[in-house]
Amino acid sequence: xxxxxxxxxxxxxxxxxxxxxxxxxxxxxxxxxxxxxxxxxxxxxxxxxxxxxxxxxxxxxxxxxxxxxxxxxxxxxxxxxxxxxxxxxxxxxxxxxxxxxxxxxxxxxxxxxxxxxxxxxxxxxxxxxxxxxxxxxxxxxxxxxxxxxxxxxxxxxxxxxxxxxxxxxxxxxxxxxxxxxxxxxxxxxxxxxxxxxxxxxxxxxxxxxxxxxxxxxxxxxxxxxxxxxxxxxxxxxxxxxxxxxxxxxxxxxxxxxxxxxxxxxxxxxxxxxxxxxxxxxxxxxxxxxxxxxxxxxxxxxxxxxxxxxxxxxxxxxxxxxxxxxxxxxxxxxxxxxxxxxxxxxxxxxxxxxxxxxxxxxxxxxxxxxxxxxxxxxxxxxxxxxxxxxxxxxxxxxxxxxxxxxxxxxxxxxxxxxxxxxxxxxxxxxxxxxxxxxxxxxxxxxxxxx
Amino acid sequence: xxxxxxxxxxxxxxxxxxxxxxxxxxxxxxxxxxxxxxxxxxxxxxxxxxxxxxxxxxxxxxxxxxxxxxxxxxxxxxxxxxxxxxxxxxxxxxxxxxxxxxxxxxxxxxxxxxxxxxxxxxxxxxxxxxxxxxxxxxxxxxxxxxxxxxxxxxxxxxxxxxxxxxxxxxxxxxxxxxxxxxxxxxxxxxxxxxxxxxxxxxxxxxxxxxxxxxxxxxxxxxxxxxxxxxxxxxxxxxxxxxxxxxxxxxxxxxxxxxxxxxxxxxxxxxxxxxxxxxxxxxxxxxxxxx
Numbered sequence: 001x002x003x004x005x006x007x008x009x010x011x012x013x014x015x016x017x018x019x020x021x022x023x024x025x026x027x028x029x030x031x032x033x034x035x036x037x038x039x040x041x042x043x044x045x046x047x048x049x050x051x052x053x054x055x056x057x058x059x060x061x062x063x064x065x066x067x068x069x070x071x072x073x074x075x076x077x078x079x080x081x082x083x084x085x086x087x088x089x090x091x092x093x094x095x096x097x098x099x100x101x102x103x104x105x106x107x108x109x110x111x112x113x114x115x116x117x118x119x120x121x122x123x124x125x126x127x128x129x130x131x132x133x134x135x136x137x138x139x140x141x142x143x144x145x146x147x148x149x150x151x152x153x154x155x156x157x158x159x160x161x162x163x164x165x166x167x168x169x170x171x172x173x174x175x176x177x178x179x180x181x182x183x184x185x186x187x188x189x190x191x192x193x194x195x196x197x198x199x200x201x202x203x204x205x206x207x208x209x210x211x212x213x214x215x216x217x218x219x220x221x222x223x224x225x226x227x228x229x230x231x232x233x234x235x236x237x238x239x240x241x242x243x244x245x246x247x248x249x250x251x252x253x254x255x256x257x258x259x260x261x262x263x264x265x266x267x268x269x270x271x272x273x274x275x276x277x278x279x280x281x282x283x284x285x286x287x288x289x290x291x292x293x294x295x296x297x298x299x300x301x302x303x304x305x306x307x308x309x310x311x312x313x314x315x316x317x318x319x320x321x322x323x324x325x326x327x328x329x330x331x332x333x334x335x336x337x338x339x340x341x342x343x344x345x346x347x348x349x350x351x352x353x354x355x356x357x358x359x360x361x362x363x364x365x366x367x368x369x370x371x372x373x374x375x376x377x378x379x380x381x382x383x384x385x386x387x388x389x390x391x392x393x394x395x396x397x398x399x400x401x402x403x404x405x406x407x408x409x410x411x412x413x414x415x416x417x418x419x420x421x422x423x424x425x426x427x428x429x430x431x432x433x434x435x436x437x438x439x440x441x442x443x444x445x446x447x448x449x
Numbered sequence: 450x451x452x453x454x455x456x457x458x459x460x461x462x463x464x465x466x467x468x469x470x471x472x473x474x475x476x477x478x479x480x481x482x483x484x485x486x487x488x489x490x491x492x493x494x495x496x497x498x499x500x501x502x503x504x505x506x507x508x509x510x511x512x513x514x515x516x517x518x519x520x521x522x523x524x525x526x527x528x529x530x531x532x533x534x535x536x537x538x539x540x541x542x543x544x545x546x547x548x549x550x551x552x553x554x555x556x557x558x559x560x561x562x563x564x565x566x567x568x569x570x571x572x573x574x575x576x577x578x579x580x581x582x583x584x585x586x587x588x589x590x591x592x593x594x595x596x597x598x599x600x601x602x603x604x605x606x607x608x609x610x611x612x613x614x615x616x617x618x619x620x621x622x623x624x625x626x627x628x629x630x631x632x633x634x635x636x637x638x639x640x641x642x643x644x645x646x647x648x649x650x651x652x653x654x655x656x657x658x659x660x661x662x663x664x665x666x667x668x669x670x671x672x673x674x675x676x677x678x679x680x681x682x683x684x685x686x687x688x689x690x691x692x693x694x695x696x697x698x699x700x701x702x703x704x705x706x707x708x709x710x711x712x713x714x715x716x717x718x719x720x721x722x723x724x725x726x727x728x729x730x731x732x733x734x735x736x737x738x739x
Contacts, residue, residue: 092568092584094659330569344568344583368571397575430573437581 004209006237007247010384012417013239014171014338016210020297020304021174025182027308028321030102034077034312035087035349036062037097041138042145043069048098054081059108059288062098065133071146071352072136073098076290076310078106089351090334090343097349100312111286117185118284119227121193128197128283135282136289136352140274141165141243142335144353147275151197153264159198160267163252164191164276166207166214167236167243170336173356175293176273178306180207180214183277184221188228190280195230198269203231204252210238240338241415245270247384259411274355294318294350298359300326309350315357316347331360338416371424379418379428385411389418393428396435401442404435410443412436486515489540495531497604501627502529518543531605531625550644551626553607553619557638558654558717559592560614564668580635589667591657593617593638599630621648643698647720651696651703654717658691672715678707 039045046063050056056075063073079102086094107113123131133148153159168176180187191203207215215233222228234252236242246257248270255266263270271279274292281287290311297304302323309318315332319325325346333340334348335355379389387408395404412432419429490511498506504513510529517524518541528534528548538545564587570579576598584590593616600608600617607623608630610616617639631639638656645651653672657664661673674692686700687707696707696716708716 088584091582092588093590094663341582344586344588397573427572430578431575434573434575434578434581437578 004235004237005251006239006242007244007250007384009386010382010417011239011241011247012382012420014420016238017171017297017299018174018177018210019172019299019301020295020306021177021211023174023178023305025175025178025293025306025308028310028313028318030077030105030310031313031317032102033082033314034100034102034310035097035314036073036076036100036312037087037089037095037349037351038063038073039095040073040144040311040351040353041069041071041136042143043067043071045096046070046073048084048096050075050081050084050098052081052083055079056081056100057106057108059111059290061134061136061288065136065146069146069149071138071144071148072134072288074136074288074290075100076312077102079103087349088345090341090345090348092344111288113285113287117189119189121189121196121283123283125197125199128193131283131286132197132279135278135287137275137278137282138289138352139272140278140292140352140355141272142339142353142355144351147271147279150269150271151194153198153269157264158267159200159264159269160202161253161269162191162194162198162200162203163248163268163270164194164203164205164273165243165245165248165270166205166211166273167248168211168273169208169238169240169242169244170338170340170356171240172297172358173295173336174297175295175306175355177211177214179273179277179293180211180218184214184217186280187273187277188218188221188231189284190276190278191231192228193279193283194269194271194276200269201230205231205233206236206242206248206252207233208236208238208242240417241384241413244384244413244415246413259408289352292350292352292354294354295356296322297356298326298329298361299364300329300361301359302326311350311352313350314347315350318350318357319346319359326359326361328361328363329359330362331358331365333358333360338420339414368425370426373426374424376423378421378423382417382421384415384417385413387412389428389432390426392435393426393431396431396438399438401435401439405439405442409435409439484515484519486518486541487511490514490537493532493536493540494529495625497531497627499531499604499625499627499629501531501625501629502527514541530627551641552621552624552644552650553626553628553630554640554642554650554652555593555617555619555638556640556652556654556656557591557593557616558670558715559587559589559668560611560616562614563670564589564592566615576633577635587667589657589664589671590659591636591638591655592668594636598633598635599639602629602633604629645698645703645720649703649718649720650698651701651705651708651716651718652698653694653696653715655715656693658693660692670714673713675712677710677712678716681706681710 044067047066048063050062057078060075062075065072079100082099082101084098087097089095129151137147138144195203219233222231249268257263278289294307294309296318305322332343334343392409416429494507496507502510504510514524514527534545566586567588568586570586574596576594576596579594585592595610595615597610605623607620608617611618626641628641655672657671664671664673672693678694679687684700684702686697688695705718708718
């Protein structure tokens, strides 16, 4: 294996807290009722095509994608649709969702539910991309960007590398690590499928050094089996945000994505581990994205675990399964502690983007009192994009959106390193997100003219 | 030593003189002829540059007034909420009808007591940001977030966030009804309404559009869209906007019948003297039960 690499500027190293890295993935029992939100990806929510009283099977499509950046939604269980109604998601806003009462576990015909490894890729390039699109696969790292859009390479561009994001730089989360340890072969076939889909000769699996065991196993398989030729395992330094798309490209290939451009400019297509596994299942087994691995964890949680969960399972069931909500829990976070969002309701359905459910007690999540900026410049040092967070924060605060644009606010990857390191506890990222949102509106309105 | 001082004074003095002459000539040459009335009109305005008139500041409004008076011999359609329009008209030698004064109204009564907080918010104190993030600490996606975007925008200092209530409160004496706050609020809670006779006005103190059962869980005083007020109103001043009642201020005669029938207490009647005949209210309630 090659020596450790990393991105050159910025980054932080929060406590890793990978409490559940030795816990095997447990298949979570099918719940009695699932609630499947129709808006599960970045972009437009899907249109419901089922109605009350309809019988559905596992894998049946229940929502069709609306627009280019959108993804299909499939039923994760078999049973009867009780209603299509609004449900409170983790933000507290109401979104349309399909409620299904579970009856048995009957799969749609044509889906291979066996565990046998299928290595041979029979589908053509276009067929693979269509399959990925039809089966509703989105980026499972948390951003939920439709993967088919990523795999559709513009005509004038060429893909050289498939980069697999196995960094899992978020503290606490272990779902990708477990997938790599338990489903290596399936995962590697998934990488091969991706290579075929984008016509890239090489693939690099970027993996942080704290997952050495998984890295060694993958390396061994690739070395022994000629079928996986072209795939390389690249160890990366354990540093946040190593799994950021632009950071990963820089670390693995030394190339830099130009400001405002997509990764394909550098000839790279970056896909997450869980998405790669989902692509394997979709292409080789014809199985839509109906389940995912969720890490349910926290320092005071009795039994932190990794579950293979059907989409739409209630969060409370998962929390019960790890020993209930710990006393004095003040924060429940949907995702990891750095990028995840604190939820405002404790009961929400697991969706495609739910990589983890993290519970924090009042001692861990100390309420912070924001002070004044000390001008220490720590945020500038840790910004992996080389921005000046303190400046962007102040500009956004004063609604100076032309200036924020000139200072490259749109390049911010919202990793939160600045906020993590700020000694004055200023919610820098909040202000920058607000500024980004408003600057984006400004740019869009200008482009329309 | 003295020579240097002397020379400097002479050189600088001569230079200053020449430049002054050039500046004077240029100023005369490129002089912009302006109607002196504009200055006079501007002097009568409040000078707050609030933008409530629709012009880019008081100067622009004054120019528009003078232009309108010159072209059409009236200033109809031009209105500044924060100044006395009769004074503006007097300067221009015109008369103007005094329009009904308006005031901003915060249509949310989700105080800490009425809509108890369920979650805790730490983060940027910008309503527009919190609005994109979550529904609010009390769970109502239409309630006042209490972070004060409107407060920051108000040039008259007429809004503050009541710490005990946790919502925005308008100072009636200071508010001129310019409407800047209505644009600042990401949830469209603030509305400009006529001040009403003797400052008395009736309005629905809620903008919630969620279903009744959900509203009940979040707020004690949220409108549930039961339409009782709609049926009660003798002047047809109430209309339903989805599941939300809205009182049309032009038709409302401030009879307060709707206030009595509202089962949730979502309709506010402001500045009315306290009423005594409680018996009547009860009889109305009994009738409705029967």
